[in-house]
Amino acid sequence: xxxxxxxxxxxxxxxxxxxxRAGARGVLRALRRNPxxxxxxxxxxxxxxxxxxxxxxxxxxxxxxxxxPPSMPPDGDWIFGTDADGRDxxxxxxYGTLLTLKIGVIAGCLGLGIGTTLAFVxxxxxxxxxxxxxxxxDVLLTIPTLLVLVVIASVIHRSVNTTTIGIIIAxxxxxxxxxxxxxxxxxxxEAQYVKLAILNGASSLRIIFLEMMxxxxxxxxxxxxxxISQAVLASIGLEALxxxxxxxxTLGQTIYWMxxxxxxxxxxxxxxxxxxxxxxxxFVGLFLLTTGLDEIANPRLxxxxx
Amino acid sequence: xxxxxxxxxxxxxxxxxxxxxxxxxxxxxRLAPGNPIEDKMLAQVEYGGSSVDVRALVKAYNARFGLDxxxxxxxxxxxxxxxxxxxxxxxxxxxxxxxxxILHALPWTIGLLFTTTLLAxxxxxxxxxxxxxxxxxxxxxxxxxxxMVMSAVPFYLFGLILIYIxxxxxxxLPLGGGMGIRDNPSLSVAFAFEILRHSILPGAxxxxxxxxxxxxxxxxxxxxxxxxxxxTYAEALGLTVKRRFLQYGLRTAILPQITLLALSLGYxxxxxxxxxxxxxxxxxxxxxxxxxxNQDYFVIYGIVLALICALAIAMLVVDLINPLLDPRxxxxxxxx
Amino acid sequence: MGLxxxxxxxxxxxxxxxxxxxxxxxxxxxxGERLGLVGESGSGKTTTALALMQMLRAPGRCENGTAVIDxxxxxxxPPAQMRGHRLRTISYIPQGAxxxxxxxxxxxxxxxxxxxxxxxxSPRAELHRRCIAVLAGVGLAADVLRRYPHELSGGxxxxxxxxxxxxxxxxxxxxxxxxxxxxxxxxRLVMETLGREQQRNNAALVLIxxxxxxxxxxxHRLAVMYAGRLVEIGTIREVLTRPxxxxxxxxxxxxxxxxxxxxxGGIPGVTPSLRQLPPGCAFHHRCAARFERxxxxxxxxxxxxxxxxxxxxxxxxx
Numbered sequence: 013x014x015x016x017x018x019x020x021x022x023x024x025x026x027x028x029x030x031x032x033r034a035g036a037r038g039v040l041r042a043l044r045r046n047p048x049x050x051x052x053x054x055x056x057x058x059x060x061x062x063x064x065x066x067x068x069x070x071x072x073x074x075x076x077x078x079x080x081p082p083s084m085p086p087d088g089d090w091i092f093g094t095d096a097d098g099r100d101x102x103x104x105x106x107y108g109t110l111l112t113l114k115i116g117v118i119a120g121c122l123g124l125g126i127g128t129t130l131a132f133v134x135x136x137x138x139x140x141x142x143x144x145x146x147x148x149x150d151v152l153l154t155i156p157t158l159l160v161l162v163v164i165a166s167v168i169h170r171s172v173n174t175t176t177i178g179i180i181i182a183x184x185x186x187x188x189x190x191x192x193x194x195x196x197x198x199x200x201x202e203a204q205y206v207k208l209a210i211l212n213g214a215s216s217l218r219i220i221f222l223e224m225m226x227x228x229x230x231x232x233x234x235x236x237x238x239x240i241s242q243a244v245l246a247s248i249g250l251e252a253l254x255x256x257x258x259x260x261x262t263l264g265q266t267i268y269w270m271x272x273x274x275x276x277x278x279x280x281x282x283x284x285x286x287x288x289x290x291x292x293x294x295f296v297g298l299f300l301l302t303t304g305l306d307e308i309a310n311p312r313l314x315x316x317x318x
Numbered sequence: 319x320x321x322x323x324x325x326x327x328x329x330x331x332x333x334x335x336x337x338x339x340x341x342x343x344x345x346x347x348r349l350a351p352g353n354p355i356e357d358k359m360l361a362q363v364e365y366g367g368s369s370v371d372v373r374a375l376v377k378a379y380n381a382r383f384g385l386d387x388x389x390x391x392x393x394x395x396x397x398x399x400x401x402x403x404x405x406x407x408x409x410x411x412x413x414x415x416x417x418x419x420i421l422h423a424l425p426w427t428i429g430l431l432f433t434t435t436l437l438a439x440x441x442x443x444x445x446x447x448x449x450x451x452x453x454x455x456x457x458x459x460x461x462x463x464x465x466m467v468m469s470a471v472p473f474y475l476f477g478l479i480l481i482y483i484x485x486x487x488x489x490x491l492p493l494g495g496g497m498g499i500r501d502n503p504s505l506s507v508a509f510a511f512e513i514l515r516h517s518i519l520p521g522a523x524x525x526x527x528x529x530x531x532x533x534x535x536x537x538x539x540x541x542x543x544x545x546x547x548x549x550t551y552a553e554a555l556g557l558t559v560k561r562r563f564l565q566y567g568l569r570t571a572i573l574p575q576i577t578l579l580a581l582s583l584g585y586x587x588x589x590x591x592x593x594x595x596x597x598x599x600x601x602x603x604x605x606x607x608x609x610x611x612n613q614d615y616f617v618i619y620g621i622v623l624a625l626i627c628a629l630a631i632a633m634l635v636v637d638l639i640n641p642l643l644d645p646r647x648x649x650x651x652x653x654x
Numbered sequence: 655m656g657l658x659x660x661x662x663x664x665x666x667x668x669x670x671x672x673x674x675x676x677x678x679x680x681x682x683x684x685x686g687e688r689l690g691l692v693g694e695s696g697s698g699k700t701t702t703a704l705a706l707m708q709m710l711r712a713p714g715r716c717e718n719g720t721a722v723i724d725x726x727x728x729x730x731x732p733p734a735q736m737r738g739h740r741l742r743t744i745s746y747i748p749q750g751a752x753x754x755x756x757x758x759x760x761x762x763x764x765x766x767x768x769x770x771x772x773x774x775x776s777p778r779a780e781l782h783r784r785c786i787a788v789l790a791g792v793g794l795a796a797d798v799l800r801r802y803p804h805e806l807s808g809g810x811x812x813x814x815x816x817x818x819x820x821x822x823x824x825x826x827x828x829x830x831x832x833x834x835x836x837x838x839x840x841x842r843l844v845m846e847t848l849g850r851e852q853q854r855n856n857a858a859l860v861l862i863x864x865x866x867x868x869x870x871x872x873x874h875r876l877a878v879m880y881a882g883r884l885v886e887i888g889t890i891r892e893v894l895t896r897p898x899x900x901x902x903x904x905x906x907x908x909x910x911x912x913x914x915x916x917x918x919g920g921i922p923g924v925t926p927s928l929r930q931l932p933p934g935c936a937f938h939h940r941c942a943a944r945f946e947r948x949x950x951x952x953x954x955x956x957x958x959x960x961x962x963x964x965x966x967x968x969x970x971x972x
Binding site: 147150151152153154155156157158159160162163164166167168171245248249252253254255267271276277279281284285288291292295296298299300303 | 331334335338339342343346347350351354466467469470471472474475478479481482485486493581584585587588591592595596606607610611613615618619622625626629630633
């Protein structure tokens with residue numbers, strides 16, 4: 013979420029490791045000594061494994077109303093229980109996890125891709141283009157994502173599905189990566205080995221992909237995870253406000269139904285607890301993954317914690 | 319001189335933000351397939367009830383923003399209204415103005431948000447500073463991992479858990495709302511207590527989830543500051559621990575922390591909109607939810623615009639605290 | 655009287671084992687006397703100073719030693735009492751005064767904090783007068799009080815630090831490379847100020863540095879440290895004219911001279927890592943005069959009746 017993202021945004025731009033590349037083996041070794049990363053990775057892996065394996069035991073149709081007797085607490089037949097509309101909550105949680113991750117990955121990848129491209133263009137072109145982009149990003153970052161998404165989603169939400177939600181969120185998801193990666197590129201461009209490559213007459217593309225990208229990888233990774241996490245956060249916010257895709261059982265949609273069909277009054281604890289637990293695992297996992305990747309991307313942080 | 323420049327730059331930024339937000343509000347519905355605003359108004363007319371009044375609204379709307387008008391003149395008319403704080407009427411509650419709805423809900427939101435954000439900022443900052451301070455009790459360091467994990471969880475998920483524990487299972491606190499159904503607003507202690515009782519859970523969920531954010535960042539700043547020469551020198555001068563912690567460590571480490579506060583206000587705001595929704599708290603978030611349910615576009619846009627403006631102003635104010643606290647920024651031009 | 659340091663040992667506990675950063679260091683400084691402490695970076699000069707003020711950071715620890723002034727052992731004081739003795743008894747003039755002052759308080763506020771925390775409970779006007787007086791002592795005008803550190807030049811900041819150091823009339827002054835970041839003019843001004851203030855207070859002064867030229871002009875006695883040990887100590891004239899330790903000789907030889915502008919005589923080799931000190935004399939692998947005994951027998955400071963001590967086997971062999 014935002015915790016890590018906003019913290020990363022405000023921290024004074026920490027120069028990336030401009031030291032010579034550590035190589036893939038070095039990265040692997042660093043990962044193993046990085047508990048945040050390992051715990052985060054395990055949580056996310058378990059969650060994905062649960063959803064992927066769960067698919068074999070739950071039919072897509074079971075995640076829709078009237079597929080089961082309503083309001084059943086968990087028992088042998090419906091191990092996660094059913095909701096007030098007669099959805100099998102096991103199927104809802106399994107497919108919900110996948111759909112929510114799908115929104116996150118669509119928005120995260122698109123956002124990171126657009127952001128990185130803009131960052132390189134701005135940092136390389138410099139001058140007015142760079143200034144325009146910097147100001148635009150600064151202004152846009154002042155506007156909370158959720159509010160803009162509300163405006164956009166409110167006019168088209170009758171025709172919305174998880175793919176379109178992902179794309180809508182991507183419309184704003186590029187801002188943070190663009191800002192962060194731009195400053196990293198500016199730092200990297202000053203690095204000795206990049207200057208050497210420029211002096212040797214290497215082409216810009218060659219420098220970008222062979223010299224800079226390997227060093228940016230942990231950084232891009234951290235940005236991708238933050239972008240995914242923020243996209244999931246935004247999608248759940250939209251869904252809780254009633255702007256989600258009503259025909260697809262995402263986790264946020266489940267929370268919306270649960271809140272608006274008085275699960276609290278009815279005391280249906282299983283309906284309340286299940287999506288919340290899954291979402292907490294998801295958010296905490298992504299957060300720890302980001303923290304871990306930040307440590308790899310910024311050795312200074314690593315030393316500070318010691 | 320420098321301070322004037324900072325204020326001017328921030329003001330320009332504020333104007334840019336408001337312009338972008340209002341332009342977005344104008345163009346998004348017009349770029350959407352069909353014409354959602356007119357569809358909604360027509361539907362409301364057919365719906366009956368206060369149809370006569372809604373017809374007046376439709377007529378007024380068409381006169382100003384009708385499809386026969388060129389887009390530019392529509393836009394200018396719209397911007398004119400915005401600059402005069404005219405956000406139009408609610409479509410579903412026709413004679414009610416959008417500004418009225420916002421002004422009624424605002425005190426609730428500001429009361430909840432201001433108090434909890436300030437409290438979380440102060441507590442989290444203090445805790446973060448103590449968690450790396452040499453010689454502070456280990457307890458503070460021990461609670462960092464827990465707070466860190468909690469900061470990863472969105473506010474409203476905490477809200478849902480708290481409702482379930484304290485309102486459904488234990489039944490100690492109300493399920494939601496801003497006050498009891500039978501309560502009448504009055505200036506009595508009992509009523510104030512009732513308000514407080516209703517704001518404990520929403521407040522706690524914002525507090526629990528955001529303390530960790532401030533703790534983590536302050537921890538980093540304080541670790542850096544403790545390595546500074548002036549901290550070592552302060553110790554060599556025989557200054558008391560209290561003075562070194564408060565006037566040297568905390569005082570300088572809090573400066574970047576305030577920048578972070580400004581940047582995080584948007585996140586806090588979005589989060590608390592959803593908290594209000596979860597608790598049925600009668601603030602702006604609740605009104606936004608109602609407007610979305612009713613497709614009351616003018617109310618949605620009005621609230622969004624008002625929130626973005628309020629946020630931009632709050633960021634401006636918080637950003638101006640730093641020059642006040644940091645003589646290095648304040649005097650930059652004098653040195654040059 | 656003055657300060658008597660005996661058998662000071664400081665170790666750093668690291669995962670790879672304990673490191674002796676300061677090893678059995680002993681020296682005296684009389685009231686009114688100036689002792690120079692020279693050596694390469696990492697030889698333990700600053701660590702010695704921090705140990706005397708009980709300001710070592712974990713994993714650093716003072717294992718052994720006494721530092722007696724007026725019958726009080728500074729190293730044996732409980733932390734609360736030690737705080738009172740800092741500045742009042744032992745005043746520290748920092749290295750790199752650039753960042754030593756609190757960036758968000760005015761000079762006056764910082765000076766007042768110091769006085770208040772040392773129990774000087776005078777009325778504000780009285781404190782103000784006292785601050786003006788010490789500033790005048792270091793040649794700074796009273797309007798410096800209203801300034802913030804970033805509004806002062808490096809030399810002014812360093813003189814403010816000297817002024818703060820004199821606020822309580824200390825018995826010992828430790829100046830840790832007080833001129834390292836300054837231009838030549840400011841260096842001279844700061845050193846003059848420091849010397850004058852030291853004489854006024856009749857304080858014992860320890861000047862830490864590596865500039866032997868500066869030492870020659872300023873101190874009465876010189877102590878040379880190498881790899882955590884004191885290798886030579888004596889009057890400045892004795893040490894400079896008749897150095898007894900090969901390391902001291904090499905240090906002196908490395909001072910550039912106007913008369914014979916040849917190659918600078920650097921010291922061959924590098925300082926050994928404290929983590930794996932060679933057996934015997936720590937300098938032997940860089941020493942041209944080494945012989946069999948230096949390889950396994952650690953030399954101790956000898957007891958020279960003239961007060962010029964060195965830790966070297968050469969004289970014993972001779």
